[in-house]
Amino acid sequence: MPLPEVLQGRLSLPVVGAPLFIVSNPKLVVAQCTAGIVGTFPSLNARPAERLEAWLEEITAALAAWDLDHPAQKSAPYAVNLIVHRSNTRLEHDLALCVKYRVPVIITSLGARPEVNAAIHAYGGIVLHDVINDAFARKAVEKGADGLIAVAAGAGGHAGVLSPFALVQEIRTWFSGPLALSGAIATGDAILAAQACGADLAYIGTAFIATTEANASPAYQRALVEGKAADIVYSSLFTGVHGNYLRASILAAGLDPDNLPEGDVTTMNFHEGATKAWKDIWGAGQGIGAIQSVPQAADLVARLGGEYAAARQRLKL
Template sequence: QIVHKSNDRLDHDVEACVKFKVPLVITSLGARVEVNEAIHSYGGVVMHDVIDTWFARKALEKGADGLIAVCAGAGGHAGRLSPFALIQEIREFFDGPLALSGSIANGGAIAAALAMGADLAYMGSAFIACDEANAVEGYKDAIVQYGAEDIVYSNLFTGVHGNYLKPSIVAAGLDADNLPESDPSKMNFGSGGNTKSKAWKDIWGCGQGIGAIKRRGPVADYVDQLEREYEAAIAKLNQPRVWGKVKVSG
């Protein structure tokens, strides 16, 4: 739920959350006390997207129950910080629910997120290629076809920096390698920013982790794959590593 003042659907959406008692609400782009209080009124939980510790502290001050560290490489709106840096700094002052977002697309990355101090791994781009996603076919195919080098970080489309698939930018008639900077004070979500092409309809948000997605298929198959990869990663960490004649215990 984008809670920025430019979102003219905010009041309606929050009312719907309260009416149907949505148990978990994710907010971003502006911590709002009144939104948090509305969700808390029926026992709901609020997790808030943050890109640095300043925003993390502000979200907690405004009443968020947990945080989502949106780090470098995350799809859509994203920060610039390494997950190693941001997770460790948040954990210095917050021991509550913490999710990590940014290039997580396989089970090994999930294991790494938990190992560095997150409680949850937060994934999005990889699921766009699943059969159940309501994305257009070209978007799904692009998730499978492209990789990290095909992701562009720009604030042109909404006023806030985010990661997008380069081919979708080119298809919109723009020079993806020379995008102008947008004025953050004029951010307008869903309007397409300063272009006629709209994020997220025409300009496809996407994270850098999509190189791990090799095929399309149902969500169940992908989740099973994530479980196998996660278990394999944990097992590997518990095995001794040997480099030449040097043995290092797990």
């Protein structure tokens, strides 16, 4: 199925930069969009809540200026990630601002809400919902999501356990709409592989943590450059939902990464004033072995594009 109109003709690569907790900011989003991929950020990164409008103004103005100066190479659309979990007391506030600024793409997580989808559709926006299995995918579409993000094994942050081949195959038996795939994608070859198995777009997060625009500490970025897939730990301790994290940050917190207790999903809390007990635990996916340096985001996109083109040539596509 063709991509939604908002994405057609605006992408240099079939890639969405995943929203990164704490890390994603307007500078990174603008760099991603002007390089030709969808840039995103979680609305909760803008704290306090009043800062969100300033971020939306900044991104909107920067992309409009770019498009004016580059009529032949206009920016890709941006997206805002809304956490729709019941503990997010900011949801109504953040949704209202997304409607006001007519954010082109909304990514919803941790629940599917028909009223959120309806509000976005009212101004012509589209909603992509992230899921870890086929059952959640069906519920999201039933409640009005336009597209899906299949979060497979190996993805950074909250992630599922299913093989990307299995997850995409199951979803594609009944859903022909927009589908992005997440899970250890950090090379142009992997972008092509995502398309080959049935996805329309690759959803890449961890690689963008190691860019100069990202709001990540040098120690975090250094751990990504030095790390391998074996340095990723899958645990539910930190949020109550299973996710992938860097072993080095768990050790630095004084914990044994090989003997972590299970978390309690009932403690998951996205309230504005919630204490972040594990703010120094670093999320990362299993694709970190491809991260060799900390480039500008545009240079990373260029590297991915070169690898993607080479993979297509190698396979004579």
